[in-house]
Amino acid sequence: MSKSMKIVFVLIAVTTVILAGCQPAAAPATEEAAGKTKVAAVFPGVVTDQSWNQFGYEGLQKAETDCSLETAYTESVTQDKQLETLRNYAAEGYDIILAHGGEYADSIKTVAAEYPDLWFGLVNGAGEGPNVSSMIIGYNQMSYLAGALACNMTKTDHIGFVGGESIPVVDAGAELYKEGAQTCGKEVQVDVVYTGDWADVTKARESGLSLIAGGSDVLYHILDTADAGLIAAAEDEGVYAIGLYRDSSALGPKAVIGSAMGHPGTMIYQLACGKVPQGEKTWLDVHTPDGVNIHMTDLVPADIQAKVKAIWDEMVSGELTVKNMGEP
Amino acid sequence: MDLNSINEFLAAAIRMSAPLMIVGAGALFTERTGVFNIGLEGTMLVGCMAAVYFSLQTGNLWLATLGAMFVGGLFGLVHAFLTITRRADQIVAGAAINLFALGITNLLNGPLYAGYEYRPRVTLYPVIAPEALQNLPILGPILFAQPVIVYFAFIIPILATWILYRTTWGLAIRAVGDHPHAVATAGLSVYALKYIGVITSGVFAGLGGAALTLADLGLFAPGMTNGRGFAVLAAFVVGKWNPILVAAACILFGSADALQLRAQTIQLAIPYQVFVMLPYLLTIAALAGLVGRTVGPKTVGKPYDPESI
Numbered sequence: 001m002s003k004s005m006k007i008v009f010v011l012i013a014v015t016t017v018i019l020a021g022c023q024p025a026a027a028p029a030t031e032e033a034a035g036k037t038k039v040a041a042v043f044p045g046v047v048t049d050q051s052w053n054q055f056g057y058e059g060l061q062k063a064e065t066d067c068s069l070e071t072a073y074t075e076s077v078t079q080d081k082q083l084e085t086l087r088n089y090a091a092e093g094y095d096i097i098l099a100h101g102g103e104y105a106d107s108i109k110t111v112a113a114e115y116p117d118l119w120f121g122l123v124n125g126a127g128e129g130p131n132v133s134s135m136i137i138g139y140n141q142m143s144y145l146a147g148a149l150a151c152n153m154t155k156t157d158h159i160g161f162v163g164g165e166s167i168p169v170v171d172a173g174a175e176l177y178k179e180g181a182q183t184c185g186k187e188v189q190v191d192v193v194y195t196g197d198w199a200d201v202t203k204a205r206e207s208g209l210s211l212i213a214g215g216s217d218v219l220y221h222i223l224d225t226a227d228a229g230l231i232a233a234a235e236d237e238g239v240y241a242i243g244l245y246r247d248s249s250a251l252g253p254k255a256v257i258g259s260a261m262g263h264p265g266t267m268i269y270q271l272a273c274g275k276v277p278q279g280e281k282t283w284l285d286v287h288t289p290d291g292v293n294i295h296m297t298d299l300v301p302a303d304i305q306a307k308v309k310a311i312w313d314e315m316v317s318g319e320l321t322v323k324n325m326g327e328p
Numbered sequence: 329m330d331l332n333s334i335n336e337f338l339a340a341a342i343r344m345s346a347p348l349m350i351v352g353a354g355a356l357f358t359e360r361t362g363v364f365n366i367g368l369e370g371t372m373l374v375g376c377m378a379a380v381y382f383s384l385q386t387g388n389l390w391l392a393t394l395g396a397m398f399v400g401g402l403f404g405l406v407h408a409f410l411t412i413t414r415r416a417d418q419i420v421a422g423a424a425i426n427l428f429a430l431g432i433t434n435l436l437n438g439p440l441y442a443g444y445e446y447r448p449r450v451t452l453y454p455v456i457a458p459e460a461l462q463n464l465p466i467l468g469p470i471l472f473a474q475p476v477i478v479y480f481a482f483i484i485p486i487l488a489t490w491i492l493y494r495t496t497w498g499l500a501i502r503a504v505g506d507h508p509h510a511v512a513t514a515g516l517s518v519y520a521l522k523y524i525g526v527i528t529s530g531v532f533a534g535l536g537g538a539a540l541t542l543a544d545l546g547l548f549a550p551g552m553t554n555g556r557g558f559a560v561l562a563a564f565v566v567g568k569w570n571p572i573l574v575a576a577a578c579i580l581f582g583s584a585d586a587l588q589l590r591a592q593t594i595q596l597a598i599p600y601q602v603f604v605m606l607p608y609l610l611t612i613a614a615l616a617g618l619v620g621r622t623v624g625p626k627t628v629g630k631p632y633d634p635e636s637i
Binding site for chain 1: 332333336340343344434435437438441445446447449540544545546547549550551552554585586589590592593594604
């Protein structure tokens with residue numbers, strides 16, 4: 001091997017070590033922890049992304065305390081590493097193994113069949129197998145509520161939606177946002193833009209600006225960490241924005257009128273604490289504790305707040321059912 | 329499309345092109361000295377993070393800009409050391425830099441915003457042109473209503489042209505990529521010229537990162553460059569390694585992106601994916617020789633060995 005090649009290999013080795021450094025095991029097995037249920041989780045991205053992954057990680061931490069679990073996790077588990085990482089946790093004797101994203105559906109199915117005595121949980125995807133529990137985020141209810149809020153707050157009767165990618169759950173969100181936007185006695189035009197990337201903040205901001213230029217004055221989204229870009233666009237241009245997952249008002253205090261609540265961490269919490277029976281597929285919806293809700297800020301007048309809350313109440317009581325785009 | 333939406337589109341096109349133009353102009357220097365730097369994507373990403381980091385730490389926009397350039401330069405130095413001194417494969421070294429940049433920025437994203445519940449936005453580049461100029465049709469939105477970094481995006485390629493074609497130093501840079509042994513015979517240091525070229529590309533990739541974060545966003549997100557560094561590499565082929573044409577290709581790429589976001593909301597007969605493909609279709613067309621012959625510097629990709637002739 002030439003000297004130069006050696007250098008390159010050393011550099012690659014260093015890179016690998018650093019990348020591996022991003023994936024710490026949260027709690028190595030200890031003697032004291034014996035007797036506690038051991039739960040492992042895998043995340044598709046980094047758990048400090050201030051979005052999907054971080055929220056899931058926070059749910060896992062909450063479950064660790066509330067349900068006295070012993071937990072471990074691996075982050076940035078991409079497609080190529082899914083099976084290996086899941087099998088590794090199974091072999092290490094974890095009782096419950098969770099995957100934080102629908103993209104793990106196939107891998108979970110495979111590994112769950114190989115380890116029929118272990119319990120697997122899938123967040124935001126339809127799990128298959130008698131020992132797999134799954135929970136799917138109710139973008140349908142969340143987006144319907146966001147649409148209802150947008151309908152009441154738009155002055156131009158024109159609102160916008162930005163999605164990361166055109167995939168079934170996101171398309172469903174866009175569809176139900178449109179339906180929710182027709183609930184306040186006027187016809188509201190809804191424009192939809194997909195950025196093609198969940199983290200590209202610049203593209204999210206530019207999408208927002210193009211929607212605003214097209215006449216939209218309320219923006220809602222299904223994005224990950226790129227949400228900050230979209231809300232920045234609304235803040236800079238003086239229009240309204242609706243956040244996702246949790247109260248996003250700090251991202252744009254003048255722009256954010258509310259947030260479609262449905263915390264990804266609640267799903268991992270429910271699964272980690274064993275609240276979803278094996279083999280069952282459920283929704284994170286208005287009936288889940290800490291489930292789907294609509295948070296509204298002081299920018300929304302009290303009468304509108306009451307109107308939108310009434311829609312949520314109807315969902316809870318069962319008077320109003322919104323389409324489930326694809327059964328879990 | 330009325331005048332307003334045309335103005336709005338032009339402004340967005342230039343906003344989205346500016347970071348590419350800056351990275352492209354700097355990267356010409358590495359390519360011209362015969363060193364591929366596919367690590368530009370990663371270098372740009374660390375530039376984005378460095379810009380936000382130094383801004384959060386110092387609160388000063390210009391120190392943040394210099395910080396991003398400095399960190400970009402360091403990444404350039406690493407690439408230069410690997411490919412020039414150690415004569416490592418340029419593609420492998422560049423790929424290693426990209427992977428390293430992705431890993432390190434993912435790792436540091438947590439610490440970067442530690443203590444903030446939400447990512448705060450840092451100071452942005454100001455818009456300095458007077459109101460009257462900003463309201464000019466066409467020129468207003470393209471040039472004057474833009475943050476000051478956009479001026480640099482236009483000035484840097486012009487400056488690069490002048491350096492490359494009007495100075496003896498530029499002549500040496502161009503000669504190194506084509507005939508390094510002739511340059512050595514003339515008594516110039518091939519190594520020094522190549523080092524300067526590669527480090528320059530790193531510095532401007534860092535500045536491009538700063539342009540991406542500090543022009544209008546003011547925040548960092550993991551993986552936010554999303555292939556922009558690679559788009560610049562494609563712009564070289566379309567722009568035939570000429571600073572002005574490369575800048576024009578970058579504007580074309582940025583415009584295609586701005587257009588596809590708008591094409592999704594107005595009912596166009598053409599699906600928006602066509603505009604997403606456009607830059608790459610053009611690159612393929614250029615490689616296939618459809619837009620005239622595209623020839624890069626002769627020794628690009630090959631390490632320089634003074635003992636071999």
